Structures are given as C-alpha cells and as structure tokens.
Amino acid sequence: MEKRWVINEPGDEETVGTLMESLGVDRVIANLLVQRGITNFDMAKAFFRPSLDDLHDPFLMKDMCKAVDRLVIAIEKQERVMVYGDYDVDGTTSVALVYTYLKSHFDFIDYYIPDRYSEGYGISKTGIDYAAENNISLVIALDCGIKAIEKIAYASEKGVDFIICDHHTPDENLPDAVAVLDPKRSDCEYPCDVLSGCGVGFKLMQGLANRKNWQFDTLIPLLDLLAVSIASDIVPITGENRVLTYYGLKQLNENPRLGLKTILKLAGVTKDLSVNDIVFKIGPRINAAGRIQSGNHAVQLLIAEKEEAATLIGDTINGLNEDRKELDHSITDDALERVAKSKTLLDKKSTVLFDRNWHKGVIGIVASRMIETYYKPTVILTESNGFATGSARSVDGFDLYNAISACSDLLENFGGHKYAAGLTMKIENVSVFQQRFEEYVCENITDDMLVPQIKVDASIKLSDITPKFFRVLKQFEPFGPKNMTPVFISEKVVDYGYSRPVGRNKEHLKLSVVDDIREGDVKGGIAFSMGKLYPKISSGSPFDVCYSVQENEYMGKVETQLMVRDIKF
Structure with a gap:
C-alpha cells in the first residue's frame, strides 16, 4: 500500500538554537524537543528526568473531595465496598489497582467485572443487583459509567451509592452519582485530561492517601498496573502520564507484582520492558480473558499473592490468548475476502x-x-x-x-x-x-x-546517527502517543554491498547502507515485507529510506540499527 511521508513542521529556529546551547545537543535533537512542545531548559529537565514530585494534586479534579469524603466514611463505618470495572486491560488493571490498595487498608472490599456477553460494556443492572443483594452500599466504577444515567438512578433506588472514575467523553448531562471523576468533564480544570481509566482510579487512591496521611510510597507498587493501562489504552504519554509510565516501567522491570511477572514469563520477555512490550505482549494476554471468557481471570491473576495460583491462572489466560489469535485470524480472513469480492x-x-x-x-x-x-x-x-x-x-x-x-x-x-x-x-x-x-x-x-501516512520528524544523513545522538534519543523514552518514536528519512542512500533478502520466503530485507557520499559508518537495518525490493537495491540504485533507530542485540553484541518503515526510489 502506497504511503505518504509527511514531514513535521520544524520548530522555531530561535527556540531550537537556544535549546542547542543550553542543553549541549545537536540541532536534530533540539528540534525534536521543540516539536514536542519542550521549549526551555526547565521543560527539558522535566522531560528527561521525570519526577514523582511533578504529579498533580488529585484534589484539582472536580468532585475529588466528594469522592474521598464518601470513601473515608465507608472505611470508618466499615461499609461493604465494591470495585467495579470494565473487562478490558484498562478496566481490569483499574480494578486490580484500587482493590489491592483498599484491601491493604480495609477488609470489607469486593470486586466485580461484568460479563461481556450477558451484561455488555459498562455498569449493568446485574452488577447493581449483585451489590444490593450483598449489602454493598458503595461501588467505585472504573473506566466506565460516565453515561450510565439510568443505571445510577436504578442503583439509588436500591440504596447503592456510586463513585464514577471514568476518562471517556461525557454527554451534557452526568449521572447523579455521589461523585463523578472524569478529567474530560467540561467543568473540570484538572491539568491532565488524558488519563487512562486506571489513571483516574490511581488519583482517587492518591487523594485518599493524602486525606488519611498514608505515605505516598505505599502507592508506588501500584504503578506497574498503571503503566500497563496507559500503554494498552493508547493514551498520550506526556505530562503526568509520562511520569507515571516512566516509574511504572521501572516498577515492572525491577519488582513487578506476581501476576505480571507470570505474564512476562509466559510471553518470554527477559529484557527490560518497553511500552511496545506492554502493547504487544502483556496487554493482549490480559485482554484475552475478557474477550474469550471472563475478565475475572485477569483480575484474579493481577491480584494473585501465591505463585501456584498465579501460574494456574496465567496458563489459562495464555490458552485463551491462543484461542483469541485463531478467532482473530479466521474472522479477519473472512472479512477481507468479503470486501475483496x-x-x-x-x-x-x-x-x-x-x-x-x-x-x-x-x-x-x-x-x-x-x-x-x-x-x-x-x-x-x-x-x-x-x-x-x-x-x-x-x-x-x-x-x-x-x-x-x-x-x-x-x-x-x-x-x-x-x-x-x-x-x-x-x-x-x-x-x-x-x-x-x-x-x-x-x-x-x-x-x-x-492514504496511510508516516509522520516524519526530520530528514538527516545516516552519518548523523552517532553514539551520542542515539544515547540522547534513548532518553526520549517512554515512547507513545504525542511522543512517538522519532522517525527520520535519509535521502539517496545506497547499498554497501551486503544487503540481502531474509526470512523463510525471503520476504524481508536485511539492509547494509551508507550515505551516497560514502561518509560515516555503514548502517544496518531491517525492512519487513520488503524483500521484493532487493534486486533494485542491490543494483546500486540510490533510494530514500524512512526509519526509526533502535538497539539490536545479537549474539551478545549490541548495535544500533534502522527499523525501516518505507522505501522510495
């Protein structure tokens, strides 16, 4: 499929120059920062050195005082509280996060995940009935509920209070809940309006900790769940989300909870995790539980405290993920064929x-x-x-x-x-x-x-990719929406003589390229599904290459390589 290369507008020249001087970086790096809205030294420091001190006061969120007040009353009076969430990654991580934190301070806590098939998305009457029948007087709804006007009215009739923690776009009228936490509310001035559902749940727990004078450090073990939510729900990884993802990845890599450790083992992840690893290896497995059977499996795994139980549930979820793959491929093939015909x-x-x-x-x-x-x-x-x-x-x-x-x-x-x-x-x-x-x-x-487009950050020479350049580029992580992996184009590069088709059917292309003026080191690269271009590349024809730069480890040797997005002659 033909793709358009759209080069992003360069940053203001004066601002780029000032950043180059104050940070001691080259023009390409300074321009990447300005394109991301980072225009001075202090902003760059916050970007490159995320700090938990930069998290916003949770009470800046509309209705946070109401939500915390009601939750404190429930805890002090030992009411029964239920944590309710959607069956996808954001919902199940939200439930696991809030349930885990409340359980460590409070005994009368339960959780509920609606069945995708019999109850559907969001707050269900079945869930409300379950709460009423079990003497649950307060429900914390996570990643859902912002449009559940009739359901919340029904809950009120049953004597069940709701705190809604959602991040989806609300309608003009809001449910008549005890509190509605949603940074997308038109009357909410919270500085970060792109939190995940799990992020809103975390802010509620942060507000509760502040009110009860519980140490902030007690919240840090929850950040692995929050990083999984942010990455899987494809929310912008900027501002507060960048800080939460940075420390969530740190928690995932250094001391993940047992359930996530089990998933990583099943997925064969042994290196330091990135956002991509969450999106393609952790998220799909958590999602598979709710897609194929029940989101309860995902929560059970994420809150597991015993290795034997975690292994058993993990194996079940991994099997469901394999079933999901088969269904996904067969239905996709059917749908593609219908359109083609x-x-x-x-x-x-x-x-x-x-x-x-x-x-x-x-x-x-x-x-x-x-x-x-x-x-x-x-x-x-x-x-x-x-x-x-x-x-x-x-x-x-x-x-x-x-x-x-x-x-x-x-x-x-x-x-x-x-x-x-x-x-x-x-x-x-x-x-x-x-x-x-x-x-x-x-x-x-x-x-x-x-026409699918590839957004390009800058045009550079291959010789610009120096060790220092890549070291600074790595500090742009964690990557995600609004801070995507930088994409470059290099024009008129040529095969150095070692490019070759690879793969079982020679469908991919292993590149060995250099600037046409033969300056700088030879750069290696991988171009998936572009093996058919080998004859023209090996003939010596110059071509333009669109790529990101990544680290590749092979046989104990680590080197930079081009992850090729597209090639044009």
Missing part, C-alpha cells in the same frame, strides 16, 4: 460489515486489521443478545466518534473517542446505518485521510 464495498470510503456468527470478543481487533489492508473508517458488527453490536476504528485525522454520533438515532447506545468506539443497534437498523455512516464519511473525509 465486492466492487461495491471496495468503492466505498468506509467499511461496515455484519455477521451474526462472528465472535464478539475479537471484532475490535478485526476492525483494526481491516484498516491495515483497506485504509478507511471501519465498523465490524456481530449479534449479541438479539442486537447488532460491534467495534469501530478510524484512520488518522478522521473523527469516528462524531461520525457515529451523527447516526445516534439508529443506535441503542455507543461510546468511545476519535479513533475507537463501541456501538449497539437493532439488527434491522444495520443496513440503514451502513448507508448513513457511509454518507457522513463521504461528506467529511478528505482524500489524504484515505
């Missing part, structure tokens, strides 16, 4: 597919995979409890949430954000939704949005 679907600017028999637990993954082949806003639907329910994913620059909102009269419920959403409708509305969604997309998407 239909000129009507191929010509559309959106993809909306419905099949009663597709597995509900993997349709979000399928939607993402469809975009990898057909780069257009995509909705994948299946049948659940007599309704068509599904997941939607978007392309860069297109607001999916607004598109679905425009069809809200056809929906039973929906929620999400710009690039990912969930929705439910009557089955008879599917065909009308397909038509209306396509109409909205056609009216609001640009041709450029339908």
Whole structure:
C-alpha cells in the first residue's frame, strides 16, 4: 500500500538554537524537543528526568473531595465496598489497582467485572443487583459509567451509592452519582485530561492517601498496573502520564507484582520492558480473558499473592490468548475476502460489515486489521443478545466518534473517542446505518485521510546517527502517543554491498547502507515485507529510506540499527 511521508513542521529556529546551547545537543535533537512542545531548559529537565514530585494534586479534579469524603466514611463505618470495572486491560488493571490498595487498608472490599456477553460494556443492572443483594452500599466504577444515567438512578433506588472514575467523553448531562471523576468533564480544570481509566482510579487512591496521611510510597507498587493501562489504552504519554509510565516501567522491570511477572514469563520477555512490550505482549494476554471468557481471570491473576495460583491462572489466560489469535485470524480472513469480492464495498470510503456468527470478543481487533489492508473508517458488527453490536476504528485525522454520533438515532447506545468506539443497534437498523455512516464519511473525509501516512520528524544523513545522538534519543523514552518514536528519512542512500533478502520466503530485507557520499559508518537495518525490493537495491540504485533507530542485540553484541518503515526510489 502506497504511503505518504509527511514531514513535521520544524520548530522555531530561535527556540531550537537556544535549546542547542543550553542543553549541549545537536540541532536534530533540539528540534525534536521543540516539536514536542519542550521549549526551555526547565521543560527539558522535566522531560528527561521525570519526577514523582511533578504529579498533580488529585484534589484539582472536580468532585475529588466528594469522592474521598464518601470513601473515608465507608472505611470508618466499615461499609461493604465494591470495585467495579470494565473487562478490558484498562478496566481490569483499574480494578486490580484500587482493590489491592483498599484491601491493604480495609477488609470489607469486593470486586466485580461484568460479563461481556450477558451484561455488555459498562455498569449493568446485574452488577447493581449483585451489590444490593450483598449489602454493598458503595461501588467505585472504573473506566466506565460516565453515561450510565439510568443505571445510577436504578442503583439509588436500591440504596447503592456510586463513585464514577471514568476518562471517556461525557454527554451534557452526568449521572447523579455521589461523585463523578472524569478529567474530560467540561467543568473540570484538572491539568491532565488524558488519563487512562486506571489513571483516574490511581488519583482517587492518591487523594485518599493524602486525606488519611498514608505515605505516598505505599502507592508506588501500584504503578506497574498503571503503566500497563496507559500503554494498552493508547493514551498520550506526556505530562503526568509520562511520569507515571516512566516509574511504572521501572516498577515492572525491577519488582513487578506476581501476576505480571507470570505474564512476562509466559510471553518470554527477559529484557527490560518497553511500552511496545506492554502493547504487544502483556496487554493482549490480559485482554484475552475478557474477550474469550471472563475478565475475572485477569483480575484474579493481577491480584494473585501465591505463585501456584498465579501460574494456574496465567496458563489459562495464555490458552485463551491462543484461542483469541485463531478467532482473530479466521474472522479477519473472512472479512477481507468479503470486501475483496465486492466492487461495491471496495468503492466505498468506509467499511461496515455484519455477521451474526462472528465472535464478539475479537471484532475490535478485526476492525483494526481491516484498516491495515483497506485504509478507511471501519465498523465490524456481530449479534449479541438479539442486537447488532460491534467495534469501530478510524484512520488518522478522521473523527469516528462524531461520525457515529451523527447516526445516534439508529443506535441503542455507543461510546468511545476519535479513533475507537463501541456501538449497539437493532439488527434491522444495520443496513440503514451502513448507508448513513457511509454518507457522513463521504461528506467529511478528505482524500489524504484515505492514504496511510508516516509522520516524519526530520530528514538527516545516516552519518548523523552517532553514539551520542542515539544515547540522547534513548532518553526520549517512554515512547507513545504525542511522543512517538522519532522517525527520520535519509535521502539517496545506497547499498554497501551486503544487503540481502531474509526470512523463510525471503520476504524481508536485511539492509547494509551508507550515505551516497560514502561518509560515516555503514548502517544496518531491517525492512519487513520488503524483500521484493532487493534486486533494485542491490543494483546500486540510490533510494530514500524512512526509519526509526533502535538497539539490536545479537549474539551478545549490541548495535544500533534502522527499523525501516518505507522505501522510495
């Protein structure tokens, strides 16, 4: 698939120059910082040296006083409290974090994860009934609840109070809960409005610790869960999230909780973890429990205290992840084939597919995979409890949430954000939704949005990649949204004579390249699925290469290499 290379606007020249001088770095590094909004020495210091002292006061969040007051009363009166969360990574890590912390200070605590298939997303009547029947007077809802107006009213009738900790976009009217913590509330002035659901739960625990004069250090062991949440939920890793992720990764690498240690062992992770390791190795395994069977398995593992139990649950979850992979691949193949065989679907600017028999637990993954082949806003639907329910994913620059909102009269419920959403409708509305969604997309998407783009930070020479350059670049970690791994292009590079196709079917390309002026060291690189370009590269034709720089360890030797994103002749 053809890709557009879009070079980011360079930073203000004067600001870049000032940073170069004050930090003692080269122009490329200084420009990368300015592009990320870091414009002076103090901001750079906070960026390169994250500190827990920079965390915001939790009481800056709207309703935090109300939430903490109610929780303190529950603790002092020994009320029964239930921690309630969604069945995905953000929800289950949220529940594990809040449950673990409260359990260490308070005995009357329970947790609840709704069943994806019988209860669906968010706060359910079944969950409320469970609370009422078990004399639970306070529920802390995590990563859900911001739109649960009717459910919270029902809970009030049952004598069950709710504290909502959510991070999704609220409607104009909020549920009538004891407290609604959501940094995206229009009347909330909390400095970081991009926390994960688990992040909001952490701020509640931080507020409780402040009120009860519990040492902040008692919160630090929770940060491994929070890092998993932030990375897996794809929230911006800037500001407060950067600090939390930095120390969460530190906790994961030095002293992870037993459940996460078990997952790392099953995933074969032995080196220092990065955000990518969480996204591709930890997150999918935690998610698999809720997708295929029950999110309760994930929480049980994350709060496990005995190795035997952790191993048993970990093996179960790993097996569920293998099942998830098989379902994911078979349904994706089916969906791709349907589009490939239909000129009507191929010509559309959106993809909306419905099949009663597709597995509900993997349709979000399928939607993402469809975009990898057909780069257009995509909705994948299946049948659940007599309704068509599904997941939607978007392309860069297109607001999916607004598109679905425009069809809200056809929906039973929906929620999400710009690039990912969930929705439910009557089955008879599917065909009308397909038509209306396509109409909205056609009216609001640009041709450029339908071509995948690679955002490039700067154009550099291969000879610019010195040991010092890479050492400073590594300090930009942890990478993630709003601080992505820097991407560069180098123009007119040539094969040094050692490039070769690799892989079982020679589908990949191992590069050995140098600037066309033959200056600097030879740089090695790997270009996945680009083996077909070998004849032209080996012929000596100069080409432009788009890449990030990473560390590669092989046979005990560590060296930098280019992780190639694209090649153009």
